[in-house]
Amino acid sequence: MKHPTRTALALAGCVTVLAACSTEDPNASGGGGGADGDVRTGSGVTDDTITVGILTDLSGPFSATASTQAAVMQAYWQQANADGGVCGRTVEVDVQDHGYDPQRAVSLYRSMAPEVAAFQQILGSPINAAVNPLALEDDLYVGGVGWASVSLDFPNVQVPGTTYSVEAANAIDYLVDEQGLAEGDKVGVVYFVGDYGSDSLAGARHAAEDHGLEIVPQEITPRDTDLSAQASALQQEGVSAVILAAAPAQVASLAGVLGAQGTDVPIIGHAPEWTGSLLETPAGPTLLDNFYLVSSSAPYSADVPGAQQAVEGYRAADPDGAESWEVPLAWGEAILLRTALENACEAGDLTPGGIVAGMQETTDLDTDGLFAGTLDYGEPGEPPTRTVYLSRPDDTLPGGMRLETTLEGPNAQSYSFD
Template sequence: MPLRTRPRPLAVVSAGALAATLAGCSTPEPSPGVTDDTVTVGTHTPLTGPAAAGYSSISKAVSAYFDHVNAQGGIHGRTIEYVVKDDGYNPATTQTVVRELVQEDGVFAILNGLGTPTHASVLDYLNENEVPDLFVASGALLWDDPEQHPWTFAFNVDYTTEAKALAQYALDEGGDDAVFCVLGQDDDYGEDFVAGLEAVLGADALAVSETYAVSDQDVTAQVGAMQAAGCTHNFLATVNGFTARTVGTAAQMRYPAQWLASSSGGDYPTLAGYLGEDVAAAVLEGFVSANYLPFSPDSDWVALFREINDEYNGGEPFTGNTVYGMSVAYTFAQALAAAGEDPTRESLVEALESGDVSGNGIMPLAFSADSHRSFGGVGITVVNDGVQDYVGTAFTTDAGDGPVEPYDGAAPAPEDEGVPTT
């Protein structure tokens, strides 16, 4: 009989070990949206619809900044391609265009998707598909949940923090005899903002709490209710169009009040675009808003952004949306640089959670493995003779019932002409 041999386990194990070793040494598969020469990201934003006039210029500013970066060689030798899709501020459309970006355009990440109701409709989809969901253009608390949504990172300061800082400012400026009221959007925006006001002012401190829907064409009833209640200090959780509509309506009703707005609806140049320069100068003098980005006319960031706007943004007006969009683009470029020479979706998230990405706000970003909240506080801006600028100190606080405290730390400064290298 022929001699039958048994299998040789040692040889099989050795081959397996060798295969594992080779796999460990091989270059990881590139992530979608990354080639040798390019990185492609996409966004959903309202280029049409009820929010377009207030926000459509943001994506133009992002694109202009990426053109600036690309003209200097990009990040790690890759230029940044930016795909913009219009969702009309309609959640159903948002779902369609985001799926197109992920499944057809194969983007590396979604960058600065705009709106609370719109982006909430794709939050789970992006995380289930492990797509980096960076710098959401909304201050809702939904974006800071690394356990349930590890791929999502906020950019706007959350509305609760903004409201707490604005409430503290109102108290500090002599609000002992003030009658506090609020007008808010009828979604998480307004609800989170009211929670912040009540955390500082008290649960029963708001004489009137009015709401509006983005489909509304008129806010006369809401303004009338505030006037009838004798409201002296009106907080606004409104988008820019409704801020202008509210303040303009109050002026027509001859109702003077102190207006204090969230950053999402508090950009003076944008409001002046709605109201007209002469009307804005009359009705927005003393207008108060929260913010966290470098808007001061003498800021080095503003000087850089103006140069980029002039060269790459086709003559677009320089507004708060310009600063916002370019700040988003800079922060993404910084994160991409930190993600390494061969970036993956995983290394991009790791870079953000490392704490090495500072951004360009009036205080550094506060991302970590345990928190995807962007900035830990805001400054207060006031309009004086048509110029909107920061006054006093910035404030830091949490999104709960923690104290509101002054911030005296340093702000990141622009380096290397705003093109991150490490």
């Protein structure tokens, strides 16, 4: 196999010699495109428009949640454009479907990158793993990602709230403060293999260590929809609470079995695992009694102005749209990007890099309760807040979730991202 490389070198050499090649960059002096008036612009920005990209899964396994989010974001920008747009320009949204296929996502990213000013959303953890480094290289803003800590490694990525680890640490603090768990008690953590689940586990471990609790981990995959075996194992261990980092199917299954076998312990989950239809499953009663949700964004029916505006805005665009947690979240994410764009506009730099800088200048953003706490993106590598919402199921409300309170426990504050 020495042969191939020699040929490769030879060929590379030939190409270099034969073709008219140059290593002098004629544009080396002028960085980042032309200037227009007092605002510098780059890719995706013209005199009248700003194009933002949404690279999401419209035909794959997450197409349902993804298409709702895309629809909400488009509704937001429609409304924003009607109100006069951003920086005197209309915002156009370019939606592309990667179908949860990383290869397609990378290719699509390549085609979109020169045409957009920022990515309103890039969805899917394998997709983020593949695309985010490229976006970092191109200094492009990426929003609409999940809450896994891995996103913090990318200064160009805007995390919509805090991370799963901080949420889980808050959950443990809450269990100790409000639910009476004490040293020596056990807490089960049932989590998806992957960045989401392992991040939640890490946060829970951190807080448990501080409180002298013991963590009982159970790793599962999205394919496991019957968690009887896990539930039995947790019961066997005698856990006093369970933290679940999975999807709605696993919530229903675990809560159902735990409830049925009489394991009456609190179950705390994260935003992506909630859907109102869970209350119609056999696990409904148990969920009403024992389920808690820790999240960075407000639930659909939250009694906060930001969420109400989001719901109204989306209803106006699509009266039949879904009533789910994606609505306030996606609306809020659009607000985050808008803030970054406006900051960039103010700074006179609407180039991709300028927008990322605009995001980093968002240091004290109040979203009228759409996101818990005030958001500070000034420190790359740190989440913008460590405050989370705690919600409880309520079958009288659309979306099935009632916002209870905000939490910011000591271990959520002390959790370190190194």
